[in-house]
Amino acid sequence: MKIKIGAGILAFFALVAIFGPLFIGADPAATSDAGLQPPSAEHWLGTTQTGQDVLVQLVYGARVSLGVGVLSAVIATVLAVAVGLVGGYIGGAVDEVLSVLTNIFLVLPALPLIIVLAGYLPQRGVTSVAVVIAVTGWAWGARVLRAQTLSVRRRDFVQAARASGEGPLRIVFFEILPVLLPVIATSFLATVVSAILAEAGLSFLGLADLSTVSWGSMLYFAQNGQALLIGAWWWFIPPGLCIALIGTGLALVNFGIDEIANPRLRTIKVPRKARAS
Amino acid sequence: MRFLARRLGFYLLTAWAAITLNFLIPRLMPGDPVELLVARMKGNVEPAAIDAMRKAFGISDASLWQQYVDYLVNLSHGELGRSITFYPTEVSTVIADSLPWTIGLVGVATLISYLIGTALGVIMAWKRGTWLDGVLPAATFMHAVPYFWVALALVFVFGVTLQWFPVSRAYGLDVTPGFNAEFVQSVLYHAALPAITIVVASMADRILGMRNVMVTTLGEDYVVMAEAKGLTSRRVMWAYAARNAILPNITSFALSLGFVVGGSVLTEIVFSYPGIGSMLLKGVENEDFPLMQGIFLVISLAVLVANFLADLAYVVLDPRTRQESE
Numbered sequence: 001m002k003i004k005i006g007a008g009i010l011a012f013f014a015l016v017a018i019f020g021p022l023f024i025g026a027d028p029a030a031t032s033d034a035g036l037q038p039p040s041a042e043h044w045l046g047t048t049q050t051g052q053d054v055l056v057q058l059v060y061g062a063r064v065s066l067g068v069g070v071l072s073a074v075i076a077t078v079l080a081v082a083v084g085l086v087g088g089y090i091g092g093a094v095d096e097v098l099s100v101l102t103n104i105f106l107v108l109p110a111l112p113l114i115i116v117l118a119g120y121l122p123q124r125g126v127t128s129v130a131v132v133i134a135v136t137g138w139a140w141g142a143r144v145l146r147a148q149t150l151s152v153r154r155r156d157f158v159q160a161a162r163a164s165g166e167g168p169l170r171i172v173f174f175e176i177l178p179v180l181l182p183v184i185a186t187s188f189l190a191t192v193v194s195a196i197l198a199e200a201g202l203s204f205l206g207l208a209d210l211s212t213v214s215w216g217s218m219l220y221f222a223q224n225g226q227a228l229l230i231g232a233w234w235w236f237i238p239p240g241l242c243i244a245l246i247g248t249g250l251a252l253v254n255f256g257i258d259e260i261a262n263p264r265l266r267t268i269k270v271p272r273k274a275r276a277s
Numbered sequence: 278m279r280f281l282a283r284r285l286g287f288y289l290l291t292a293w294a295a296i297t298l299n300f301l302i303p304r305l306m307p308g309d310p311v312e313l314l315v316a317r318m319k320g321n322v323e324p325a326a327i328d329a330m331r332k333a334f335g336i337s338d339a340s341l342w343q344q345y346v347d348y349l350v351n352l353s354h355g356e357l358g359r360s361i362t363f364y365p366t367e368v369s370t371v372i373a374d375s376l377p378w379t380i381g382l383v384g385v386a387t388l389i390s391y392l393i394g395t396a397l398g399v400i401m402a403w404k405r406g407t408w409l410d411g412v413l414p415a416a417t418f419m420h421a422v423p424y425f426w427v428a429l430a431l432v433f434v435f436g437v438t439l440q441w442f443p444v445s446r447a448y449g450l451d452v453t454p455g456f457n458a459e460f461v462q463s464v465l466y467h468a469a470l471p472a473i474t475i476v477v478a479s480m481a482d483r484i485l486g487m488r489n490v491m492v493t494t495l496g497e498d499y500v501v502m503a504e505a506k507g508l509t510s511r512r513v514m515w516a517y518a519a520r521n522a523i524l525p526n527i528t529s530f531a532l533s534l535g536f537v538v539g540g541s542v543l544t545e546i547v548f549s550y551p552g553i554g555s556m557l558l559k560g561v562e563n564e565d566f567p568l569m570q571g572i573f574l575v576i577s578l579a580v581l582v583a584n585f586l587a588d589l590a591y592v593v594l595d596p597r598t599r600q601e602s603e
Contacts, residue, residue, distance in 0.1 A: 104291045106532060109580050111539025112557070112573045113298075119561055119569050120306035193421060200423050201543055205561055219426065223547070228433050228444075236433075240426030247421015251485075255417070264492050 002259065006252025010189075013246055017066040020059035028052065028060040028213045039234050046234035049225040057213050058238050064214035065243070066192075068130045068199045073191035075134035080141030080191075081177065081184060087142075088149025089172045099146060105139035111201055118207045129208050133198045141187035148183050152176050186254065193247050200243055215239035280598040284588045288581045295577040299570050300348050304341070357574070358567035362559050368571040371556060376575065378447055379552030382468055383541040386475035391530060394480040398487025398526075399519045402495060403510075412484070420481035424540030428474045428547035435470060442470045445549040471548045478544075479537045487526050494522040524595055531587035535580050542576075 032051035039046045045054035087098035117132045118124060152158065153176065161175045177184075196215075202208045203216025210217050222228075222236035259265045311331050339347070351358075357368035401409050436444030448454065448463040494500065495518050503517045545554030553572055560568035592598045 100287070100290065103287065104294045107288075107291055107535065107581065107584060108295055108298075109535035109538050109576050111536075111542060112576045115557060115561065116302060116569050116573045117306070119564070119566065120302060197421075197423055201425065201539070204423075204425055204543060205546070205558060207561055219429070223429065228429060228437055231433070231437065233433060236426070236429050240423055240429070243426070244418055244422040248418045251417045251420060258489070262493060264496055265489055 001256070002252045003256030006249045006254075006256060009245055009249030010253070013062060013066065013242070013249070016059060017062040021063055024056055024059050026053065026056045028057045036230060036232055036235075038232075045238055046232070048221065048235055049227075049232075054218075054234055054238060057218055058215070058242065060213045061215045061218055061239060062242065064126065064212050065196050065199060065216065066246075068126055068133070068214070069192040069196035071127070072130040072133040072137065072195035072199075073188050075131060076138040076191050076195070077141055077184065077188045079134065079138035080145055080187065083138070084142040084145030085149050085172050085176060085180070088146040089153050089176060090168060095146075099143075102139045102142045102146070105136065106143060108136075110136040111198065114198055114202060115205065115207060118202055124207065124209050126209055126212065129199060129202060130195070133195045133202075137191055137194055137198070141184075141191060144183060144187055145180060148180050149176060152179055186257065189250050189253065193250050196243055196246060200239075215243055278599070281588065281592060284585065288585055292578060292581055295574060295581075296349070296352065297345075299574050300345055302570070303566060304344075357571035360560075360568045361565040362563040362568060368567050371568060372553065372571055372575050375551055375553045375556045378550060379541070379545065379554065380579070382471055382545070382550065382552060383475060383538060385468075386472040386541070387479065387534070387537055389472070390476040390480045391483055393476070394483025395487045395523065395526060397480075398484045399491055399514065399522070401484065402488045402491035402522075403514050403518075405492060413488075416481040416484045418481075419477065420485060422478055423543075424474060424478045425543035425547050427478045428471070428544045431470050431474055431477075432547060443467050444470065447551050468550075471544055471550055474544050474547075475537070475541050478540060479533075482533055483526070483530065486529050487522065490525050491518060491522040494518045497521075520594065524591065527587055527591050527594070531584045534583050534587075538576055538580055 030052065032047070034043070034047055035049050035051040037043055037047040037051075043053050043055065045058065047053055048057070083098050083102060087095040087102075113136050114132055117135065118129065121128050121132070149172075158171060158175055161171050166175070199208060199214065200216035200219065203210065203214055204219050204223065206220055208214065208216060210220065216239075218239045219236055222232070222239075225232075225235075227233075227235040255265070311327060315327060355369050357372070360366050360368045360371050363371055397412070401412060432444045435441045443449070443466065447467050448460060449467070452460045452463045454460055497518075500513060500518050503513045508517075542554035542557055544550075545552045546558045549555060553576065557569060557572045559565065560572065
């Protein structure tokens with residue numbers, strides 16, 4: 001049940017990001033004289049200070065925010081798979097070095113590092129921002145995948161592959177990797193959400209590409225356009241709400257999977273008698 | 278004690294990595310930071326100023342290795358270069374002025390959030406299947422909310438609309454800084470909304486994490502045994518189950534610190550709180566690379582120290598880590 005709701009939320013936002021702009025047609029940057037209108041039949045989510053339609057911006061912003069999130073998560077996941085699987089399978093000194101590297105990136109605060117890196121970018125396009133976020137976001141996945149690889153490498157089919165003379169890289173990427181696909185998928189989704197959050201933070205600081213509309217840049221312009229003091233809640237509530245909803249969708253999927261693996265976590269009514277009172 | 282020694286070794290290594298990263302970033306990123314600055318100032322810079330900037334970045338014609346050694350020597354004297362925003366003030370002075378505000382705000386808020394979140398997680402696991410489960414969907418939602426958005430929402434509701442709390446600065450204009458009742462009161466009053474933001478935004482992770490571990494622990498034989506012996510529920514809940522369930526929770530708490538600090542940086546900016554986060558924004562707005570890098574370094578080291586403190590707590594709570602030395 002939780003998985004279904006969670007997956008539904010994620011699928012909804014994915015569809016909006018892909019097809020939404022086609023349906024809505026309007027230009028998200030188009031300004032009009034009707035500035036700071038509260039939600040109405042004409043503008044469902046009201047307008048910004050310069051008369052841009054908040055709903056149109058939200059739909060186009062989904063594309064950029066999710067796009068940066070997915071692109072960044074793809075890069076981070078490739079890094080995580082390479083570091084985690086290779087380290088976990090080969091072991092020894094290689095593993096020592098890779099896991100120290102992983103742990104270092106895990107402990108260092110990501111956002112300040114992203115901010116410094118983004119500050120040095122000559123041009124802050126969607127791609128360069130995604131790369132910077134990925135550089136700091138791979139460590140968690142690598143750690144999880146390394147632990148999983150350690151347990152898989154002792155299984156019979158891996159031993160058999162080694163006995164039949166397969167090379168280490170082939171074993172890692174063709175024998176172990178397919179078994180770990182579910183773990184990789186979960187870590188990928190988690191990375192998408194943290195990348196969306198990081199992009200929002202960067203844009204909010206004015207450190208991303210502010211000429212494209214993303215949820216983060218909407219919040220940046222809302223904050224700098226004094227949306228709070230004017231009381232224009234329709235301007236800054238929707239973008240943050242969307243980010244949180246995507247996070248909720250992912251968390252629901254994760255919890256659902258956890259509950260299948262560990263039935264005790266389920267929220268079933270426990271009969272009074274069963275608990276010590 | 279071997280456990281602590283090993284952790285300390287790892288933190289020293291990480292500190293070195295952060296310091297070296299800090300040295301390499303301006304040299305490895307595409308483009309020269311000085312030329313970047315000159316270009317953004319549209320060439321309105323005197324040659325002498327360009328030289329001074331190069332010096333501030335420690336960029337010279339010397340070999341990379343020599344630059345690295347010079348950088349380490351400067352750093353060991355606490356020199357982080359001069360800030361461009363507050364020229365000619367040293368970056369270390371700017372940081373020293375703002376760091377106490379951040380440590381006070383973020384430190385206290387994180388501690389409160391940890392204590393309340395963990396306690397709630399324990400109680401929710403214990404009372405599983407009652408109305409308390411209704412908190413779960415809310416916690417699931419809150420755990421993915423951006424900190425600065427919570428800050429914006431709280432400012433809007435409690436600052437602008439209801440006007441219960443001040444929405445910017447760390448203390449009122451009418452009080453003189455010093456150790457007197459009015460000043461302390463004003464500081465606490467101004468810190469309320471930013472602190473609530475950090476507590477609200479970071480607590481959900483603690484609740485969910487603690488509940489999940491606790492639920493698993495409650496099924497262990499020693500918990501059933503303790504119940505069978507007729508111990509009071511309170512004793513079983515806190516002294517038997519929670520004490521064991523808290524161990525993995527401390528580890529995940531330590532790992533989440535970097536994230537909490539990142540969120541707090543943005544929270545400070547919403548509230549114009551005079552801490553290190555607002556300084557970071559100033560650095561970003563003014564292309565003040567020495568300031569940005571100094572702040573990154575200080576935040577990283579602070580997170581490492583906090584991680585080490587979490588390890589100390591772990592050692593206190595888990596006797597096994599103390600017996601390994603035999």
